[in-house]
Amino acid sequence: MMNNKFYDIVIVGGGSAGLSAAKKAFEEGITSILIIERNNELGGILNQCIHNGFGLHKFKKELTGPEYAYEYIKFVKDHKIEYLLNTLVLSIDKNNKTIVCSSSENGVTSINYKTLIFSAGCNERTSGQIMTPGERPNGVYTAGLAQKLLNIDGYLVGKNVYILGSGDIGLIMARRMKLEGANVIGVSELMPYSNGLNRNIVQCLNDYNIPLRLHNTVIKIHGKNQLEGITICDVDDSLKPIKGREEFIKCDTLLLSIGLYPFNSMLKNSGAKVNNETKGAWVDQNLETSLDSVFSCGNVLHVHDLVDYVSDEGEIAGKNAASLVKNGRKKYSKIILTFHNENLSYLLPNEIKVYDDLNEVNFSFRVKKPISKGEILFKDGNNIIKKVIKNDLIPSEMVRIKLNDIDYKVVNDLKVEVNEL
Amino acid sequence: MNKKIYDVIIVGGGVIGCSIARYLSRYKVNGLLIEKHSDVGEETSCANSAIVHSGYDPLPNTRKAYFNVKGNKMMEEVCKELHVPFIRNGSLTIGFNEEDRKTIENLFSRAKSNGVDARIVEKEELHEMEPSLNDECLCALYCKNSGIVSPFELTIGFMENAMDNGFELNLNEKVEKIIKNNELFEVITNKGEYLSKTLVNAAGLYSDEILSNLEKPSFKINARKGEYILLDHFNNDWCKHTLFMCPTKVGKGVLISPTTSFNYIIGPSNDSSSKEDTSTDTSTMSILKETAAKLIKNIPYSEVIRTFAGVRANPDNDDFIIEESKTNPGLFNVAGIMSPGLASSPAIGEYVSDLIKEKLKLEKNNNYKSKRKEVLSLNSLGIDKYNELVKKCPAYGHMICRCEKVSEGQIIDAIHRNCGAKTVKGVKKRLRAGFGKCQGSFCEEEVCKILARELNVPLSSILYKDEGSEVFKYKSKGNNYDE
Numbered sequence: 001m002m003n004n005k006f007y008d009i010v011i012v013g014g015g016s017a018g019l020s021a022a023k024k025a026f027e028e029g030i031t032s033i034l035i036i037e038r039n040n041e042l043g044g045i046l047n048q049c050i051h052n053g054f055g056l057h058k059f060k061k062e063l064t065g066p067e068y069a070y071e072y073i074k075f076v077k078d079h080k081i082e083y084l085l086n087t088l089v090l091s092i093d094k095n096n097k098t099i100v101c102s103s104s105e106n107g108v109t110s111i112n113y114k115t116l117i118f119s120a121g122c123n124e125r126t127s128g129q130i131m132t133p134g135e136r137p138n139g140v141y142t143a144g145l146a147q148k149l150l151n152i153d154g155y156l157v158g159k160n161v162y163i164l165g166s167g168d169i170g171l172i173m174a175r176r177m178k179l180e181g182a183n184v185i186g187v188s189e190l191m192p193y194s195n196g197l198n199r200n201i202v203q204c205l206n207d208y209n210i211p212l213r214l215h216n217t218v219i220k221i222h223g224k225n226q227l228e229g230i231t232i233c234d235v236d237d238s239l240k241p242i243k244g245r246e247e248f249i250k251c252d253t254l255l256l257s258i259g260l261y262p263f264n265s266m267l268k269n270s271g272a273k274v275n276n277e278t279k280g281a282w283v284d285q286n287l288e289t290s291l292d293s294v295f296s297c298g299n300v301l302h303v304h305d306l307v308d309y310v311s312d313e314g315e316i317a318g319k320n321a322a323s324l325v326k327n328g329r330k331k332y333s334k335i336i337l338t339f340h341n342e343n344l345s346y347l348l349p350n351e352i353k354v355y356d357d358l359n360e361v362n363f364s365f366r367v368k369k370p371i372s373k374g375e376i377l378f379k380d381g382n383n384i385i386k387k388v389i390k391n392d393l394i395p396s397e398m399v400r401i402k403l404n405d406i407d408y409k410v411v412n413d414l415k416v417e418v419n420e421l
Numbered sequence: 422m423n424k425k426i427y428d429v430i431i432v433g434g435g436v437i438g439c440s441i442a443r444y445l446s447r448y449k450v451n452g453l454l455i456e457k458h459s460d461v462g463e464e465t466s467c468a469n470s471a472i473v474h475s476g477y478d479p480l481p482n483t484r485k486a487y488f489n490v491k492g493n494k495m496m497e498e499v500c501k502e503l504h505v506p507f508i509r510n511g512s513l514t515i516g517f518n519e520e521d522r523k524t525i526e527n528l529f530s531r532a533k534s535n536g537v538d539a540r541i542v543e544k545e546e547l548h549e550m551e552p553s554l555n556d557e558c559l560c561a562l563y564c565k566n567s568g569i570v571s572p573f574e575l576t577i578g579f580m581e582n583a584m585d586n587g588f589e590l591n592l593n594e595k596v597e598k599i600i601k602n603n604e605l606f607e608v609i610t611n612k613g614e615y616l617s618k619t620l621v622n623a624a625g626l627y628s629d630e631i632l633s634n635l636e637k638p639s640f641k642i643n644a645r646k647g648e649y650i651l652l653d654h655f656n657n658d659w660c661k662h663t664l665f666m667c668p669t670k671v672g673k674g675v676l677i678s679p680t681t682s683f684n685y686i687i688g689p690s691n692d693s694s695s696k697e698d699t700s701t702d703t704s705t706m707s708i709l710k711e712t713a714a715k716l717i718k719n720i721p722y723s724e725v726i727r728t729f730a731g732v733r734a735n736p737d738n739d740d741f742i743i744e745e746s747k748t749n750p751g752l753f754n755v756a757g758i759m760s761p762g763l764a765s766s767p768a769i770g771e772y773v774s775d776l777i778k779e780k781l782k783l784e785k786n787n788n789y790k791s792k793r794k795e796v797l798s799l800n801s802l803g804i805d806k807y808n809e810l811v812k813k814c815p816a817y818g819h820m821i822c823r824c825e826k827v828s829e830g831q832i833i834d835a836i837h838r839n840c841g842a843k844t845v846k847g848v849k850k851r852l853r854a855g856f857g858k859c860q861g862s863f864c865e866e867e868v869c870k871i872l873a874r875e876l877n878v879p880l881s882s883i884l885y886k887d888e889g890s891e892v893f894k895y896k897s898k899g900n901n902y903d904e
Contacts, residue, residue, distance in 0.1 A: 038823060088820035090799075100804075102828070104815035107808040108799065126860040128727035131650070133702045136729060138885035138892065142862040149866060154900030155881070155893040180897050224697065225887045252894075265824075265858070 007082075008032035008325045009318075010099060010113035012089045012266075015044020016307050017119035017298020019072035020314030021321070022081050025117075028322035034111065035076070035083035036101055042076065042083060043069030044121055045144070046307065048151045051172055053199070057308035068307060092116065092270040094291045115293040115321040118267055118281070119314065122260040122299035124169070127221070130258060132164075134220040139227025143169040143257040147176065156180055158253025162230055163187040164218045166194040166201070168305070168396075170257020175204035177255075184208070185251055188216040188232050190239055193370050195259070195396050197305060218254065219246065227252055260303045267296065277346035278302040284335075285349045285361045286320035287313065295321050302348060302364070305398045309364075312400075316362065330355050336408065341417040343367055343374075345395065352408060360404035367393045367418055377417040378403060385411070393418065427451045427617040428781055430608050432596050432631055434461035436572060437758050438623035439579035440770025446586035447774065447791075448783035453617070454580070454588065455610060457595040459887045460847045461840060462576030465625055466763075467850065468699065468731025469647070470689060471572050471680055472663055474761035475512060475564035477532035477539055484741040486535045488765035488772070493566055495767040503578030503793045505571055506681035512567030512663040513542070513551060515558045515716060521667040525562045528667075532564065539564045553659055553717050567663055571681045572763055573850035574796075577840055579770070582793045584839035586786060592843070593888060596624075599634040601749055606635075619751040619777055626696040626734045628742075628756035636748045641737045642757060644696040647689025648705045648730040653858050654683040655724045664716050675712045677720075682825075682853060687713045687720070694732060701728045726858050733759045743769060745776065753777065794838065796851075798831060821871070822864040824857020829871060836875045843876065845869060846886040869893060 009025050011018045014037030022035050041047065046054070049065030056062060059071065076083065087103040099116065102108045124142035132140075141149075141157055147169065149155045159182045163170045166189040178184045187205060192215050194201050205212050213232070219241050220231040234245040262280035264272075273282035273290035281289040281296040289296050297317035298310045332353040340347040347365040352358075367374070371393040378386040385406050393399065429445060431438045434456030442454050458464070473496050479485035500507035516525045525541060532539035542563045548554055550563075584590055591612070598609040599620070606620040624631040625642075632638040657679075666674025677687050690705045706728060713720060736742055736757025746752040755773055758765070777783070797817070799807045810830070811818040817830030835842045835851040842848045845855065848868050855861030855868065869892050873880040884890045 038820070086819060088823055088826075090820070090826060102799075102818050102820050104811070104818040104829075107811035107818045108804050123859045124862055126726070126858075126862065128651075128860050129725055129858075131701070131703075131706055131725060131728045133706075133728075134700045136699075136727075138890035145862045145865060149893065150897055153866065153880075153893065154897045156895040156897055157892070158894055219703070220700070224699070226890045263859075 004098065004110045004112045006112040007034040008114045009034070009117060009321050010111060011035045011117045011119060012099065013037065013044065013119040013121055013298070013300070014042040014083060015119065015121050015298065016046055016069065016072070016310045017121070017300070017314040017317075018117065019043070019069070019076060020311040021117045021119060021297060021318035023072055023075045024315040024318030025322040026079055026081055028319055028326070030322045030325055033081050035081065036087050036089055037083060037085050038088045040086050042073045042085070048148045050151050051176070054307050057306065058311055089266065092266060092294070094270050094294065097293065113293070115295065115324050117317050117321055118289070118294060118296045118300060119298045119317070120263050120266070120300045122303050123263045124256065125259045125261060127256055132218060132221055134222060135224055137221065137223040137225055137227045139223065139252050140221060140254045140256065143167070143173045143255045146253075146255050147173055150176060150180065156182060158251070159183060160251040161185065161253040161255060162249055162251045163255045163257060165189060165256055165258035166196045166212060167257035167259060168196045168200050170255060171196045171200040171204040173255055173257070174210050175208055178208050178210065184210050185249055186211040186213060188213045188218060190215070190217045190235060193394065197396060217241070221254065227254060230254055260299065262300045262302065264300055267291070267294070275346065275350055278348070282350045283348065284351050284353050286353070287317040287349070288320065293324060302346065305396060309398060309400065333409065336411050336414050339413060339415040340365065341415070343369070343371065343418040343420070344416065347416050352414065354408045358408050360402060361408070362400065362402050363416065364398055364400045365416065366395055366398055368395060370394045371418060371420050373421045375419050375421055376401065377419065379415045379417060380411045380413060424616050425451070426605065427453050427615060428783070429619045429621060429777055430455060430606065430615055430617040431621040431623055432608070433622070433624040433628070434458070434580065434590070435464060435466040435623065435625050436462060436576040436579065436763060436766045437625070437755055437769055438621065439576050439583065440766045441621055441623060441755065441773045442583035442588045443579040444770040444774035445777060446583040446588045447786055447789045448778050449786050450783055452583070452588045453591060453615060454583070455591050455594050455596055455608065457593070459593055459844050459884060460850070461580045461590070462573055462850070463886070465731055465733055466572055466576045468649070468729055469572055469733070469763060470649070470676060470678065470686060470760070471569055471763070472676070472678060473507070473568035473570050473764040475532070475539070475567040476535050476537045476761070476764070477514075477528055477562065477564055479535065479761065481531065481534040484743060485761065485765070488741060488768040489761040490535055490537060492765040492768035493568070495771070496568060496570065496764065499767045500570060500575070502791045503575070503582055504796045505574040505578045507568055507570045508681055509566060509568040510662055510679060511563060511565045512665060513547065513561040513563055514665040514667055515547070515554070515561045516667040517557050517559055517715065521669070522560055524667050524669070525560060528562050532562065537564060538566055551660065551662055551664065555714070555716060555718050558716065569663065569678060569681050570763065575763070575766070577851060578793050580840040581838055582791070585793065586789050590840060596631060599631070601635060604751075606751065619753065619780060621753045621755060621773065621777075623755045625758070626732060628734065628754065632754060635752060636746065640742055640757060643735045643737060644694050644698070644732045645735045646692050646694035646698060646730050646732050648701045648709065649686055649688030649728065650706065650709055650725055651727045651729065652685040652687070652721070652724040653726050655721065657683050660685060660717065666712075666716065674715070675709055677713055677716050682856070684726070689731070696732055699730045699732060701730050726860065735759050741765070741769070743773065751780065797834065799826065799828075821867050822854035822857065824859050824863075825853040827852045827854040832868065832871050833875055836872060843872070844884045844886055845872070845892060848872070865892065
């Protein structure tokens with residue numbers, strides 16, 4: 001048997017999370033790094049996001065997706081961090097700390113890792129997953145696929161477009177298709193509020209007079225071979241279609257922007273514990289999963305609203321993987337589990353390992369419904385450790401709070417509550 | 422002008438038409454199959470339960486019983502020859518109360534009359550066999566020979582093998598008129614006219630309409646729609662057998678079964694519909710969920726990847742119609758092939774081909790190859806052998822579909838075979854690229870590009886399925902590339 005290649009840090013996925021993890025790990029002194037990317041270039045989904053609005057937090061300037069990615073790709077290339085393109089990781093063997101990947105150049109090969117950073121991104125939900133009734137013709141696309149066909153390949157999937165779901169990609173694509181001369185008829189959102197960022201509602205819909213129908217959904221897809229139209233309908237408070245409020249809309253394209261979910265099946269299949277709320281991995285504050293020396297970050301861990309935050313999370317994973325390589329595993333005195341109340345849809349991290357030098361934990365979560373004036377409580381039992389007042393909390397925006405002024409050694413359970421004031 | 426005269430023309434490229442073509446190709450025959458869609462197996466054959474029934478259910482001495490039991494026996498060998506996924510996973514027909522037990526005992530004796538290996542299993546053994554079952558499942562008829570097959574690949578395998586042996590296939594061609602011209606059948610389509618000594622009507626849902634070109638049909642095909650829910654392959658142990666419900670006065674219930682790709686299928690509903698209607702609807706889905714919950718509680722519907730519906734051809738006499746027309750000798754009607762049609766397909770193909778052989782006194786085709794070229798995959802070859810393949814053909818290392826792990830090399834191979842893939846759906850049916858949880862949102866673009874390159878046609882002409890379903894429809898403003 002040939003000896004497998006070995007790296008201190010193997011990074012699965014060369015998008016925003018993986019690139020940022022690689023940069024940080026390199027800055028922390030690790031040189032044995034390998035990034036594995038399935039596509040033919042680094043940058044991930046950023047490459048097809050040709051609109052601006054990226055980097056306001058991270059670089060204090062407004063960049064397009066490819067420009068944002070380039071900030072990191074340049075670092076990787078300048079510092080000769082190794083990467084493989086057109087290479088798909090097929091499986092992870094947690095016992096032998098090996099991954100199996102496949103490419104034309106190298107065939108199916110194994111690579112050994114000391115630490116692994118899993119940053120494979122997320123998928124778009126499909127019409128099949130939400131069981132959209134009706135036929136299954138061509139012309140129903142996830143917004144991200146339509147974006148790729150338009151921005152990377154130069155093709156428009158249709159000229160009379162309706163959009164289901166008000167996620168950010170759907171809003172961006174509404175404007176993009178309009179600018180390409182398509183007739184963008186409208187957007188339906190099942191919930192009574194939008195799932196996209198406010199700035200996208202204003203800049204992508206309002207500025208182009210594209211109507212947004214809230215509490216409305218697609219109840220039937222028409223057309224056997226090619227989409228011929230859809231029936232939309234208002235829904236009641238329990239999100240059930242209201243009889244008599246149906247409307248037929250003639251269109252050749254239905255774009256779906258109905259949510260994203262972590263592409264976490266490979267980690268799950270390797271035995272990693274899953275967070276049932278995010279469908280991503282169960283992680284501690286260092287973003288290490290339940291698999292030894294395997295970290296997860298970015299949209300494969302939980303779906304983010306801003307790429308800047310993905311990069312931040314990549315840095316956390318990169319820094320902690322580097323520390324594990326350099327210093328070995330530190331001892332911890334206990335594990336604190338985290339909980340949340342009904343107003344949060346999820347909370348990260350799932351557990352906190354209390355090391356001697358632990359002084360900072362980054363929490364992130366989303367609220368389930370809009371809360372105009374809210375208090376965020378960090379509690380140990382009934383004891384309030386910290387209270388933060390925050391206004392205008394909405395499900396489409398992730399909340400991040402850094403807690404660095406508490407003594408974790410005396411905490412038993414940690415519960416995060418969001419309450420409407 | 423002397424027109425070519427075929428020995429046989431088959432109208433309809435479903436699993437039955439393709440099976441007949443395959444078995445006919447054992448003989449020296451000038452054969453042509455005409456299919457109106459862009460691929461074979463596009464209607465009932467691609468939207469069904471994918472079950473190879475054991476044969477306990479049809480009433481004894483019916484054609485259904487005969488061909489089902491025979492087809493089930495043939496299936497293992499056929500699938501080996503054609504490289505089609507087939508698993509004898511066994512079926513459990515489950516009873517929930519004492520009344521059901523009586524029905525199961527009746528089904529047991531019916532199984533015996535049909536020559537089907539069956540036994541009744543009691544609660545304890547039943548729950549050992551299938552731990553996910555609901556506690557109320559009391560007893561079951563166990564048929565170990567029941568199986569599951571990939572209906573897409575079976576249909577394609579039949580046709581490819583027939584073509585390997587000289588049979589012809591015309592796709593995207595709709596039969597518009599058939600005339601009996603002296604002793605010959607003249608088949609007129611939207612693209613041409615063909616003459617043939619014999620004609621096989623395997624037009625599925627439309628077989629009565631096809632027949633009415635020549636004579637007043639003695640049967641009528643009623644369309645019955647079956648809707649299904651498909652789950653991802655989340656856990657290979659969740660359900661191993663095909664689970665049927667004991668039939669009651671109310672109906673046959675629904676089945677839950679693994680598929681050959683370890684997805685899980687739940688369904689079907691059974692409603693009268695039009696022949697064209699393959700739509701799903703919310704209320705039927707709720708009924709499916711409610712009924713399936715009797716078999717397994719807490720079905721993980723978060724794993725749903727797709728819902729779909731297929732329309733079955735129910736003849737008004739309730740048995741398969743497989744016979745030569747008395748009015749028009751040389752015309753063979755193979756119609757009303759509803760469930761268990763998939764299981765029966767090899768037996769029907771063999772039987773009908775032999776009828777035609779007798780009719781035309783066909784000679785044996787000494788060059789007949791019963792085996793289809795192997796479909797290569799990482800799973801079937803193992804890493805070392807697969808790497809030898811990648812060395813010879815690097816495209817096999819380039820993985821295109823990340824959900825189902827399908828390589829560019831496999832797609833290229835599927836395109837260039839006889840009865841090869843020509844559309845996105847064609848690639849999906851042959852290799853499962855786009856069949857996974859992301860439903861092609863990652864690989865559809867690359868599949869289109871490979872199709873365009875390999876078929877040497879412009880990208881803008883690549884179809885999702887039938888004509889009119891172009892994926893790359895319009896060029897963007899900035900797209901000035903020449904194709």
